Amino acid sequence: MTTRVWVLAIVTLFVGVAAGLASVWLEFAGVRSQFEPHNQPAGAVLSADLQRKGPKVFVVGGPDFGFGSGQRNGSMSHTFQLRNDGDGPLRLEKGATSCKCALSDLKNSELQPGETADVRLDWKLVTIGEQFRQTAEIHTNDPDHPTVVLAVHGTVIDVVRLDPPDLTLSNVAANEGTTRTVGAYGFKIEDLQIVKTEFSNPDTAPFFTLTWRLATAEELQNQKGATCGLLGTLTVKPGLPLGAINQTIQLTTNVAEADKLELSVSGSVISDISIVGPSQFSEQRNVLAFGTVQRDRGAKATLRILVKGPSRADVKLKVRKVDPQDVLAVELDEPHEINAGAVYMHPLNIAIPPGSRLVNRMGTEQAKMGRIVIETTHPDIKTILVYVKFAVE
Amino acid sequence: MDHLTCLLAGLRARRSTASPKKRGFCESISPWIPASFCLYGLALAVAAGCSDRPSADARVSASRPESAAASGSSPSPVGNPESVDVKPSAAESGTAGTTTSAGGQAKTGPASDVPPPAPAEQAKKIRREPLFLGWPKPALALYITGRQYGYIEPCGCSGLTNQKGGLVRRYGCKRQLEQQGWQVVALDVGNQVRRFGRQAEIKFQMTAEGLKRMNYQAIGFGPDDLRLSAGELIAITADEGDSSSAFLCVNAAIIDRALMPRYRIIEAGGKKIGVTAVLGTEELAQITSDEIIKQPPEEALREVWPELEQKACDLYVLLAHASIEASTALVQKFSQFDIVVTAGGAGEPTFEAERIAGTGAVMVQVGTKGMYTGVIGLFDDPAQPLRYQRVPLDDRFPDSPEMLQLLASYQDQLKAAGLEGLGIKPIPYPTDRKFVGSEACLDCHEPEYKTWKKTTHAHALETLIHPGERSEVPRHFDPECLSCHVIGWNPQKYFPYVSGYLGVDETPLMHHVGCENCHGPGSAHVKVEEDGGPTEMLNKLREEVTLPLPEAEKKCMECHDLDNSPDFHEPGAFDRYWKKIEH
Numbered sequence: 001m002t003t004r005v006w007v008l009a010i011v012t013l014f015v016g017v018a019a020g021l022a023s024v025w026l027e028f029a030g031v032r033s034q035f036e037p038h039n040q041p042a043g044a045v046l047s048a049d050l051q052r053k054g055p056k057v058f059v060v061g062g063p064d065f066g067f068g069s070g071q072r073n074g075s076m077s078h079t080f081q082l083r084n085d086g087d088g089p090l091r092l093e094k095g096a097t098s099c100k101c102a103l104s105d106l107k108n109s110e111l112q113p114g115e116t117a118d119v120r121l122d123w124k125l126v127t128i129g130e131q132f133r134q135t136a137e138i139h140t141n142d143p144d145h146p147t148v149v150l151a152v153h154g155t156v157i158d159v160v161r162l163d164p165p166d167l168t169l170s171n172v173a174a175n176e177g178t179t180r181t182v183g184a185y186g187f188k189i190e191d192l193q194i195v196k197t198e199f200s201n202p203d204t205a206p207f208f209t210l211t212w213r214l215a216t217a218e219e220l221q222n223q224k225g226a227t228c229g230l231l232g233t234l235t236v237k238p239g240l241p242l243g244a245i246n247q248t249i250q251l252t253t254n255v256a257e258a259d260k261l262e263l264s265v266s267g268s269v270i271s272d273i274s275i276v277g278p279s280q281f282s283e284q285r286n287v288l289a290f291g292t293v294q295r296d297r298g299a300k301a302t303l304r305i306l307v308k309g310p311s312r313a314d315v316k317l318k319v320r321k322v323d324p325q326d327v328l329a330v331e332l333d334e335p336h337e338i339n340a341g342a343v344y345m346h347p348l349n350i351a352i353p354p355g356s357r358l359v360n361r362m363g364t365e366q367a368k369m370g371r372i373v374i375e376t377t378h379p380d381i382k383t384i385l386v387y388v389k390f391a392v393e
Numbered sequence: 394m395d396h397l398t399c400l401l402a403g404l405r406a407r408r409s410t411a412s413p414k415k416r417g418f419c420e421s422i423s424p425w426i427p428a429s430f431c432l433y434g435l436a437l438a439v440a441a442g443c444s445d446r447p448s449a450d451a452r453v454s455a456s457r458p459e460s461a462a463a464s465g466s467s468p469s470p471v472g473n474p475e476s477v478d479v480k481p482s483a484a485e486s487g488t489a490g491t492t493t494s495a496g497g498q499a500k501t502g503p504a505s506d507v508p509p510p511a512p513a514e515q516a517k518k519i520r521r522e523p524l525f526l527g528w529p530k531p532a533l534a535l536y537i538t539g540r541q542y543g544y545i546e547p548c549g550c551s552g553l554t555n556q557k558g559g560l561v562r563r564y565g566c567k568r569q570l571e572q573q574g575w576q577v578v579a580l581d582v583g584n585q586v587r588r589f590g591r592q593a594e595i596k597f598q599m600t601a602e603g604l605k606r607m608n609y610q611a612i613g614f615g616p617d618d619l620r621l622s623a624g625e626l627i628a629i630t631a632d633e634g635d636s637s638s639a640f641l642c643v644n645a646a647i648i649d650r651a652l653m654p655r656y657r658i659i660e661a662g663g664k665k666i667g668v669t670a671v672l673g674t675e676e677l678a679q680i681t682s683d684e685i686i687k688q689p690p691e692e693a694l695r696e697v698w699p700e701l702e703q704k705a706c707d708l709y710v711l712l713a714h715a716s717i718e719a720s721t722a723l724v725q726k727f728s729q730f731d732i733v734v735t736a737g738g739a740g741e742p743t744f745e746a747e748r749i750a751g752t753g754a755v756m757v758q759v760g761t762k763g764m765y766t767g768v769i770g771l772f773d774d775p776a777q778p779l780r781y782q783r784v785p786l787d788d789r790f791p792d793s794p795e796m797l798q799l800l801a802s803y804q805d806q807l808k809a810a811g812l813e814g815l816g817i818k819p820i821p822y823p824t825d826r827k828f829v830g831s832e833a834c835l836d837c838h839e840p841e842y843k844t845w846k847k848t849t850h851a852h853a854l855e856t857l858i859h860p861g862e863r864s865e866v867p868r869h870f871d872p873e874c875l876s877c878h879v880i881g882w883n884p885q886k887y888f889p890y891v892s893g894y895l896g897v898d899e900t901p902l903m904h905h906v907g908c909e910n911c912h913g914p915g916s917a918h919v920k921v922e923e924d925g926g927p928t929e930m931l932n933k934l935r936e937e938v939t940l941p942l943p944e945a946e947k948k949c950m951e952c953h954d955l956d957n958s959p960d961f962h963e964p965g966a967f968d969r970y971w972k973k974i975e976h
Binding site: 095096122124126127131132133134135137147149153164168170171180198200201202203243244246248250264266267268274275276277278279281283304306308336338339342343345347 | 591682683741744888954
């Protein structure tokens with residue numbers, strides 16, 4: 001009896017496991033193994049194991065195609081040829097492509113030994129910058145090369161191009177203005193001229209002037225492939241209103257096949273004196289929010305007062321008033337020059353020393369907050385107010 | 394069959410055949426022991442056999458058939474590498490929904506008039522490359538990203554299944570690695586944004602917050618990052634008190650050198666890693682802000698190297714925001730670096746890490762638009778101390794609810810700022826004409842209007858208010874989305890023209906992609922048709938708003954660009970798309 005039970009149990013176990021395995025196999029027989037060798041060089045390299053039987057994929061001419069150069073936004077294509085150098089059927093399946101590529105359908109998805117299949121890759125030359133590289137995958141049943149990566153690469157050129165294509169005027173002092181340079185380059189043409197200049201924003205157009213001169217041979221050499229060029233100077237006059245700069249300058253050239261060039265000019269115009277600080281500081285409201293400060297720990301922060309404009313080197317700052325004077329310790333450090341005097345930075349150290357008395361200046365309105373008044377010798381800006389929102393407990 | 398069923402079946406069988414005469418317990422059940430035991434055992438055995446089935450999560454896998462390199466250890470594939478069907482969108486879990494803008498109520502007509510958002514493409518099998526084949530668990534994994542260029546979500550809106558990238562998946566992928574017990578150190582080579590202005594600042598701030606939540610340990614700068622205003626950069630990137638920022642740069646600083654760490658030492662997985670970030674010479678030249686203090690890259694590296702060397706790290710990593718050639722040259726001069734992450738290269742990063750000639754260093758690329766992450770595994774194996782895997786951030790990776798919430802918060806900030814707060818002001822259309830809305834065309838062009846009304850163009854704004862995917866994040870306050878979903882905006886520069894859309898309530902006639910998106914502003918044409926005028930003027934204005942079919946494709950591509958509509962760029966696509974709106 002006992003023996004019979006054990007025999008029965010073992011047979012049951014065997015039958016059960018076999019049934020389970022069979023059900024799994026039936027369900028996944030059509031699914032390729034996930035664990036094929038990957039990340040191996042493929043294509044032109046023959047299978048390492050020359051003795052191995054079965055299919056072997058070979059890319060005639062190599063899997064990497066350099067197209068040299070092509071016109072931006074243009075379309076190109078190349079046909080790769082895959083060959084079965086093995087002695088068993090080679091199955092091919094389209095895989096993923098990068099977004100600028102389209103892979104043609106495989107007319108022949110199973111190659112007998114010696115047979116070839118053509119695969120066309122189409123792509124559009126759209127990219128940031130000049131270098132272009134995109135890929136497409138073909139999956140095979142070659143165990144040494146389960147994924148063949150076809151790649152195309154080259155340089156994107158324009159008939160005419162601006163460099164840089166956009167100009168940023170970060171934090172331009174309202175009273176100072178600024179200049180920037182931009183190049184317009186022609187490729188495969190001999191003569192480039194700007195025949196018309198239009199400004200998208202007529203309100204601020206009077207503040208911009210753009211003048212051009214011929215690029216020297218040395219300047220042309222800096223633009224790989226350029227055959228002619230112009231160097232432009234964009235001058236921004238003082239007096240732009242405070243706030244964002246948003247201007248697009250459309251340039252019509254003498255090159256018939258080229259679209260209009262668009263030079264985007266963005267940036268901001270700020271006052272000659274501005275303050276920057278850590279994340280607790282609101283630049284828009286000039287409020288330094290310490291929040292609740294533990295009496296025995298205190299708090300401190302450094303704001304940086306930036307002075308620009310024609311009188312920046314001569315501007316002096318002085319702390320005239322602090323409220324509450326017995327709680328806030330305020331000190332102006334000596335100014336530093338930034339970038340050879342393009343900007344002067346005056347560090348303003350603000351501290352609530354440990355042991356300060358209890359005080360609450362957490363109001364939502366600036367009138368209820370702590371206040372620091374700074375006097376300046378700037379011709380237009382005589383006073384700077386900094387608010388400090390805090391409570392000592 | 395489950396275990397309980399087996400037992401119950403045995404018991405019912407016993408009950409039905411049991412003699413009414415009472416027996417001892419053992420005598421009663423003994424005839425049935427073999428049968429119930431067999432059934433029970435059979436169920437267990439079947440369960441054991443079925444456990445060989447690959448799980449949907451693919452957390453643990455079977456060993457690779459030939460695994461000489463792997464030394465018999467199990468690989469740890471991430472995500473589901475199987476072919477995947479396009480899934481219908483479903484609201485994701487997480488708290489993102491709680492931050493959905495309350496302003497999401499559309500006033501574009503009764504709900505019954507609005508067709509559902511464009512359905513996802515018909516299910517198509519997309520075979521994904523398996524990842525981390527043959528990898529044992531690394532001592533440490535470096536998780537490398539960069540050049541996001543403002544693409545906090547996959548570029549465009551042609552279906553998440555078709556696209557890669559985004560912070561949401563980036564965190565989903567990283568978390569999956571960590572959940573497998575990997576020690577992951579995240580590094581970024583910089584260029585979080587590409588544009589300038591208030592929206593770019595908000596996006597940079599939001600990205601920085603996202604990188605912080607993902608626990609990035611070192612983040613470099615790109616030239617586009619350093620175009621933003623100094624105040625914003627300082628507030629976001631400077632070290633503050635006890636908390637240190639992950640941002641660093643050896644040769645550029647904002648306003649004050651003291652605010653920018655030049656390197657960082659990271660200890661993880663039993664290893665000590667020295668990391669520094671550098672901007673190449675060409676990239677430095679792109680920075681024209683007076684508030685950025687710059688230094689030539691080689692000079693800066695020469696200055697900082699003695700300090701780094703004193704730290705006696707196991708590994709030195711250089712985040713080089715420079716071209717491939719410049720990055721190579723830097724590492725050849727400073728061959729102490731073991732790994733260089735370059736912002737150079739085009740399009741996709743290469744499949745493999747590249748050995749730098751004359752050095753022991755390897756170089757990896759990050760690609761563009763944050764579509765990929767690169768994972769460098771560090772192993773205590775002298776034969777193969779380092780492995781590299783390029784990881785496309787495709788839809789095999791789950792959405793991170795935390796990042797979704799951040800995306801929603803970003804959209805809320807755009808809403809709170811409004812167009813004016815973002816520094817966006819309408820400018821006159823080049824021809825000085827004004828937009829009138831598609832309803833104005835109905836009087837004379839009724840068949841065309843009715844055709845248009847049935848197309849998805851006529852509901853374009855609705856897809857921003859109630860997106861088909863990640864629907865908890867409405868986007869109708871985002872200028873980068875609005876520009877191609879409403880009337881009267883420049884599609885590539887993200888600003889409105891005078892008389893164009895300003896808001897759902899403010900400009901009710903400017904909703905969706907209307908007639909004037911393609912035919913141009915119609916004010917002059919409508920006026921002369923209504924009020925009359927000389928025939929010559931009538932004809933001239935009619936011609937002005939006519940768009941010949943050969944020119945139409947170019948106009949379409951102002952919005953159906955490669956980012957937003959890759960299918961539109963396949964051969965023959967325009968003809969197929971035209972048939973959907975033909976009029």
